[in-house]
Amino acid sequence: MITVHPDFEARSPWSANNDRLEVRVSPPKSAVQGTIRVPGSKSLTNRALIIAALAIGKSELHGILKSDDSYWCIDSLTKLGVAAAVQQETASIEGCGGVWPNASANLYVGAAGTVARFLPGALAIGHGKWSVSGSKRMSERPQAPLLASLTKLGATFEYSISEYSLPYKLHASGLNGGEVTIPGNTSSQFLSGLLIAAPYAKEQLTIRIDGEVVQRDYVQMTLDMMADFGIKAEVSQDGQSITVPQGNYEARTYQLEPDVSTCCYFWAIAALTGGHIRTEGIQASRTSQPDIEMLHVLEQMGCTVTKGENVVEVQGTDQLKGGFTLSMKKWSDQTLTIAAMAVFADGPITLKDAAHIRHHECDRIAAICAELTKLGIQVEEHQDGLTVHPGAPVATLVDSHDDHRMAMALSLIGLRVHDIRISDPGCVSKTCPGYFEQLAGLGIRVNY
Numbered sequence: 001m002i003t004v005h006p007d008f009e010a011r012s013p014w015s016a017n018n019d020r021l022e023v024r025v026s027p028p029k030s031a032v033q034g035t036i037r038v039p040g041s042k043s044l045t046n047r048a049l050i051i052a053a054l055a056i057g058k059s060e061l062h063g064i065l066k067s068d069d070s071y072w073c074i075d076s077l078t079k080l081g082v083a084a085a086v087q088q089e090t091a092s093i094e095g096c097g098g099v100w101p102n103a104s105a106n107l108y109v110g111a112a113g114t115v116a117r118f119l120p121g122a123l124a125i126g127h128g129k130w131s132v133s134g135s136k137r138m139s140e141r142p143q144a145p146l147l148a149s150l151t152k153l154g155a156t157f158e159y160s161i162s163e164y165s166l167p168y169k170l171h172a173s174g175l176n177g178g179e180v181t182i183p184g185n186t187s188s189q190f191l192s193g194l195l196i197a198a199p200y201a202k203e204q205l206t207i208r209i210d211g212e213v214v215q216r217d218y219v220q221m222t223l224d225m226m227a228d229f230g231i232k233a234e235v236s237q238d239g240q241s242i243t244v245p246q247g248n249y250e251a252r253t254y255q256l257e258p259d260v261s262t263c264c265y266f267w268a269i270a271a272l273t274g275g276h277i278r279t280e281g282i283q284a285s286r287t288s289q290p291d292i293e294m295l296h297v298l299e300q301m302g303c304t305v306t307k308g309e310n311v312v313e314v315q316g317t318d319q320l321k322g323g324f325t326l327s328m329k330k331w332s333d334q335t336l337t338i339a340a341m342a343v344f345a346d347g348p349i350t351l352k353d354a355a356h357i358r359h360h361e362c363d364r365i366a367a368i369c370a371e372l373t374k375l376g377i378q379v380e381e382h383q384d385g386l387t388v389h390p391g392a393p394v395a396t397l398v399d400s401h402d403d404h405r406m407a408m409a410l411s412l413i414g415l416r417v418h419d420i421r422i423s424d425p426g427c428v429s430k431t432c433p434g435y436f437e438q439l440a441g442l443g444i445r446v447n448y
C-alpha cells in the first residue's frame with residue numbers, strides 16, 4: 001500500500017518520470033562493470049549559484065547539477081532579477097553586488113533544504129519584500145533557529161500559517177552586524193545560510209555556535225567556497241565562533257565537482273554485485289564533500305577501493321562484512337545507503353548519531369525501518385538511527401516516501417532480489433533525474 005502522496009509541485013522542468021507509478025529493478029545477469037560520471041554536486045551548485053548572484057561581476061559556473069534543487073535555486077534568483085543563463089552544464093550568473101534588482105517577488109524553493117536555508121539570509125541583506133513558499137515537506141522541516149537569528153539581525157517575517165515556517169513574507173532593510181548565536185544540532189544549513197549572507201551585513205558579523213553541529217563539513221564547504229569568491233572568514237580555535245569580514249564576493253570562473261552523495265549509490269552497486277565501478281571527476285583526497293567517507297566503510301565491508309587522479313574505483317566482494325556500528329553524524333545522507341547494503345552483510349550493522357535525519361525529505365529513520373520491514377528484514381529503530389540484520393528480502397512494492405535517497409537506496413535491494421518495485425521513481429530528480437537511466441546504462445535491468 002502506498003502511503004505517501006508525492007508533492008509533484010516541487011518537481012521541476014528538469015525532473016523526469018513523474019508519470020511512472022513504479023520502477024522494477026532486477027538483478028543483473030553478471031557483476032556490474034563500468035565507468036560513470038555523475039552530475040554535479042547539489043551542495044556545491046546551490047552555494048555557487050547564490051554566492052555568484054551576490055557577487056560583483058559575471059561568474060561562469062561549470063559542471064552544475066541540473067535537478068529540482070538547482071532549478072528552484074536558479075528560478076528564485078531569476079525572479080529576484082539576476083540574469084542567469086544555463087547552457088548544458090554551465091551557468092552564467094550576472095552578480096547583483098548584494099542589491100537584488102527586484103525588490104518584490106514570489107519565490108518558491110521547492111523541496112530544497114539548501115535553497116530554503118541559504119536564501120533568507122541573502123534576502124535579508126537587501127531592501128525589499130518577498131514572499132517565500134516551498135513544498136509541503138519543506139514547510140514542515142525546521143527553520144526556526146535560522147529565521148529567529150535573522151529576526152534578531154533586523155529582518156521581519158510575516159508567517160502565513162505557522163511561526164518560523166514556510167510560507168512567509170520577508171521584509172528586509174539590510175542585515176545588522178554584531179553577534180548572533182545559533183544552534184547547529186538540527187541542521188548545518190542554518191549556519192551556512194548565515195555565513196553566505198554575512199559579508200553584506202551593515203557591520204562585521206560574528207556567528208557563535210551553540211553546542212555541536214551536525215554534518216559540520218558542510219559548514220567548511222561553505223567557508224571554502226566563500227574564500228574562493230574572495231571572502232575569508234575567521235574561525236575561532238574551538239570552532240564555535242566564526243567572524244566574517246564585510247565585503248563583496250568577486251565573480252569568477254568556477255569548476256564544480258560531481259556529487260559524491262550520488263557516487264555512493266554507484267559504488268554500492270559494485271559492492272553488492274561483486275562488480276567494478278569507476279567514477280570520474282572526484283579527487284578523493286581533496287574533496288570537501290563529507291560522503292567521501294563511504295569509501296572507508298566499503299573497505300571495512302571487504303571491497304577494494306583505488307583512488308587515482310580524479311578517479312575512484314570500487315571493486316566489490318563475494319560477501320560483504322557487517323557486525324559493526326557507525327556514527328553517521330558527519331555524513332548522514334548515506335545512512336539509507338548503508339542500511340540497504342547491510343541487508344546483504346554477514347552481520348548486523350548499527351547506524352547512530354543521525355536523529356536529525358528525521359527532519360530531512362521524510363523521517364528517514366522511520367521510513368527506512370518501515371520499508372525494510374515490508375521486505376521481511378529485521379530492523380530495530382532507535383531514536384538516532386537503526387540496526388539492520390542481514391536477511392533475505394521478499395519481493396514487494398516499497399514506498400520511496402517522496403525522498404530521492406529512499407528511492408536510490410531501495411533500488412540497491414533490487415540488485416540482489418527479483419521483483420523489488422519502488423513507487424514514484426521520479427522523486428530522484430531532487431538530485432539525480434537520470435539515476436535509473438544511468439543504472440540501465442550499466443546493464444542493470446530497469447522497467448517502469
Ligand SMILES: O=C(O)C1=C[C@@H](OP(=O)(O)O)[C@@H](O)[C@H](O)C1
Nearest residue numbers: 043114187188189214215218333
Ligand atoms: O549544506 C548542505 O549542502 C547540506 C547539508 C546537510 O544537511 P543538514 O545539515 O541540514 O542535515 C545535508 O544533509 C544536505 O544534503 C546538504
Ligand SMILES: C=C(OP(=O)(O)O)C(=O)O
Nearest residue numbers: 111112113114333360405
Ligand atoms: C537532506 C538532503 O537534502 P536538503 O538539501 O533538502 O536538506 C539530502 O539531499 O539528502
